[in-house]
Amino acid sequence: MAENRLMQSTANTPYKAVVIGGSTGSLDVLLPVLSVLKPPLTFSLVVVVHRKNTPNSPLATLLSVKTTLPVREVDDKDVMKPGCVYLAPADYHLLVEHDGTFSLDDSEKINFSRPAIDVTFESAADVYGAGVVGILLSGANADGTRGLKAIKQAGGITVAQQPATAQVAYMPQQAIDNAAVDRVLDVPELIQFINQLNEANQAL
Amino acid sequence: MIEEEQVTLLLNDILELYGYDFTHYSRASLKRRINRLWAADRFPSFAELRYRVRSDAGYLKRFVEELTVNVTEMFRDPSFYKCLRTEVLPTLAAKPFIRIWHAGCSTGEEVFSMAILLQEAGLLHKSLLYATDLNPDVLESARKGIFALAPMPQYSENYQLSGGNRDFSLYYTANYGYVKFNDELAAKMVFSTHNLVSDHSFNEFDLILCRNVLIYFDKELQERVLRLFDESLGPLSYLALGSRETLKLSAIRLNYRQITPEKIWRKIG
Ligand SMILES: C[S@@+](CC[C@H](N)C(=O)[O-])C[C@H]1O[C@@H](n2cnc3c(N)ncnc32)[C@H](O)[C@@H]1O
Numbered sequence: 001m002a003e004n005r006l007m008q009s010t011a012n013t014p015y016k017a018v019v020i021g022g023s024t025g026s027l028d029v030l031l032p033v034l035s036v037l038k039p040p041l042t043f044s045l046v047v048v049v050h051r052k053n054t055p056n057s058p059l060a061t062l063l064s065v066k067t068t069l070p071v072r073e074v075d076d077k078d079v080m081k082p083g084c085v086y087l088a089p090a091d092y093h094l095l096v097e098h099d100g101t102f103s104l105d106d107s108e109k110i111n112f113s114r115p116a117i118d119v120t121f122e123s124a125a126d127v128y129g130a131g132v133v134g135i136l137l138s139g140a141n142a143d144g145t146r147g148l149k150a151i152k153q154a155g156g157i158t159v160a161q162q163p164a165t166a167q168v169a170y171m172p173q174q175a176i177d178n179a180a181v182d183r184v185l186d187v188p189e190l191i192q193f194i195n196q197l198n199e200a201n202q203a204l
Numbered sequence: 205m206i207e208e209e210q211v212t213l214l215l216n217d218i219l220e221l222y223g224y225d226f227t228h229y230s231r232a233s234l235k236r237r238i239n240r241l242w243a244a245d246r247f248p249s250f251a252e253l254r255y256r257v258r259s260d261a262g263y264l265k266r267f268v269e270e271l272t273v274n275v276t277e278m279f280r281d282p283s284f285y286k287c288l289r290t291e292v293l294p295t296l297a298a299k300p301f302i303r304i305w306h307a308g309c310s311t312g313e314e315v316f317s318m319a320i321l322l323q324e325a326g327l328l329h330k331s332l333l334y335a336t337d338l339n340p341d342v343l344e345s346a347r348k349g350i351f352a353l354a355p356m357p358q359y360s361e362n363y364q365l366s367g368g369n370r371d372f373s374l375y376y377t378a379n380y381g382y383v384k385f386n387d388e389l390a391a392k393m394v395f396s397t398h399n400l401v402s403d404h405s406f407n408e409f410d411l412i413l414c415r416n417v418l419i420y421f422d423k424e425l426q427e428r429v430l431r432l433f434d435e436s437l438g439p440l441s442y443l444a445l446g447s448r449e450t451l452k453l454s455a456i457r458l459n460y461r462q463i464t465p466e467k468i469w470r471k472i473g
Binding site for chain 2: 074075076077089091092095096097098101103104105106107108119122123126127
């Protein structure tokens, strides 16, 4: 059980990547979460949010003023380092490679979205297996459910925002109904959860 | 889900049977493309997928074409085109002759956008646009200058955001859901297949655009291709990449200065 795994400091796979996906209403969660996470983080935090197609959008700026963690909008082949927040750029799907770099892909939209949360979740599951945690936030789209399934299958941990606390419940609810979600959390619980992951890694 | 070793097997088959070398493409993206084809064509097993690829030449062709991504649009990233208009083209205007290479031009939207910029700058008559791609089918489509009508409102908006102030629809004639761009725009275009993996430099250029192609290559292949571009660029010429592609990891960066914040570099060394 993932639940047990998180509690045991004996778990031998460190968490490499925490991937957060969200759509409408997800900034209401991301901003408070990022502002209180305690650096240094022992994993990379990868953020995929649906947004308007404007390159160099103020989203990266918006996130970076809220957090002391370094925030980077990903360029192709950037190295994924622990401790950083990586933001999927507008109009590209974000994937991870086995050598620990990111790659980008401008192929067809998935679930009407580019970046699509499913693409990053699936790719992270493929590369990091049980070392991935997928978190799906508020949104009016079915994106992310498939990806959470892939993470679950690979042995990672899957989390959905408590739909009652989401501005738009549809997206996390889809995941809860259709994917095996390990945890359903509200914002304070989510913050606590991510800090716990960090402590679990540090205890390894 | 296809396994890593199975991807390698397929890529070797394609190289052997078709002569295209995808072994230095970004794996994560290739894997997605292959999985998508596997699912869409309903192969019960990898062995059957591979058998079809190896034994059916028609299928192999389609498979190879579906591996690459051809998504494109006109005036994609308007601020990029605005920078071409305001900072790049004026420095080329004094040249007797302007040579431009669109490497990985897909169905030609980028080339037609460039021709429009050149025409508005009064430079098209002395320009030559070499448009190349790996895939002969997209080139065939580009050569016709015919595009779907549906995205035209968005292209028109992009065009305006790039600093264009004419009525965009004057550049084409619409007919049954399609538009055909004016022949004078296409008059200075030369279309040809060119594989960035295996073909060499074929001219010297004042501007090379290779946008959203390098993202599909691994770092080693990116470096080889950037060297090919470096060899094909004269002094004070320009290299333009896609909006999330950079020279920052390449040895050639030392010879270039970026026109920030756009992904356009000028050769200074
Ligand atoms: C995503 S499209 C980019 C189109 C356009 N440059 C743009 O940015 O909108 C990528 C193109 O690169 C081409 N391509 C992929 N591998 C190539 C290679 N080895 N040599 C030449 N072209 C290649 C594909 O066929 C495809 O048309």
